[in-house]
Amino acid sequence: MNAAVPSEIVQSSTDRLKITEIFLSLQGESATVGWPTVFVRLTGCPLRCQYCDTAYAFHGGQWRDIADIVSEVVAHGVRHVCVTGGEPLSQKRCLVLLRALCDAGLKVSLETSGAIDIEGVDPRVSRVLDIKTPGSAEVGRNRWENLPLLTARDQVKFVLCGREDYEWARGILETHRLAGRCEVLFSPSKSELEPRQLADWIVADRLPVRFQMQLHKLLWNDEPGR
Ligand code: SF4
Numbered sequence: 001m002n003a004a005v006p007s008e009i010v011q012s013s014t015d016r017l018k019i020t021e022i023f024l025s026l027q028g029e030s031a032t033v034g035w036p037t038v039f040v041r042l043t044g045c046p047l048r049c050q051y052c053d054t055a056y057a058f059h060g061g062q063w064r065d066i067a068d069i070v071s072e073v074v075a076h077g078v079r080h081v082c083v084t085g086g087e088p089l090s091q092k093r094c095l096v097l098l099r100a101l102c103d104a105g106l107k108v109s110l111e112t113s114g115a116i117d118i119e120g121v122d123p124r125v126s127r128v129l130d131i132k133t134p135g136s137a138e139v140g141r142n143r144w145e146n147l148p149l150l151t152a153r154d155q156v157k158f159v160l161c162g163r164e165d166y167e168w169a170r171g172i173l174e175t176h177r178l179a180g181r182c183e184v185l186f187s188p189s190k191s192e193l194e195p196r197q198l199a200d201w202i203v204a205d206r207l208p209v210r211f212q213m214q215l216h217k218l219l220w221n222d223e224p225g226r
Pocket residue numbers: 045046047048049051052053054055085086087113
């Protein structure tokens with residue numbers, strides 16, 4: 001991978017972010033599923049989804065200079081980087097990191113809860129925006145003003161806990177005409193909804209959504225750092 005860290009980033013990005021971990025793995029979901037990807041997990045999240053599998057990122061972490069983060073990502077030698085959390089946008093300087101990663105020539109994606117304004121995100125970034133369902137216990141945190149900002153390079157993701165969530169999500173899909181705006185992902189919440197059941201519902205209803213299971217969980221079953 002030829003991406004180098006532009007010198008202006010090294011010199012100007014003295015801002016810092018609180019980071020839980022940076023690691024190399026395979027992207028387990030979304031449009032870039034299967035690509036070797038560096039994950040930058042930012043610390044902190046204002047939500048408490050009942051199925052959260054990254055509660056270890058709520059607290060702790062280490063302050064890191066943005067230039068150092070970019071250097072570490074580039075040193076892994078792959079093209080894809082995913083900025084995730086926690087809720088990465090809960091740290092305002094995340095926007096600086098995203099821009100710096102794009103400037104370094106990387107293909108950048110952002111995983112966000114959908115609770116925080118996405119308007120300032122660099123347009124080169126592919127945004128994967130959650131819509132929290134009633135079953136998540138955080139449906140009241142959805143920032144509906146984000147939806148008109150989505151473009152064809154973005155994705156919306158619903159994690160579904162059961163039939164009620166499925167029907168709710170189907171209604172949101174129609175009300176907001178989401179499938180015409182960007183790709184829509186439906187995922188089963190692990191241990192709450194049988195993947196095959198969700199697949200059957202989607203096919204029966206001919207929904208214009210993409211079913212996805214988390215590849216990294218099938219491969220490594222939530223091993224830390226994978
Ligand atoms: S938004 Fe993500 S990190 Fe935050 S509580 Fe929900 S699932 Fe966990």
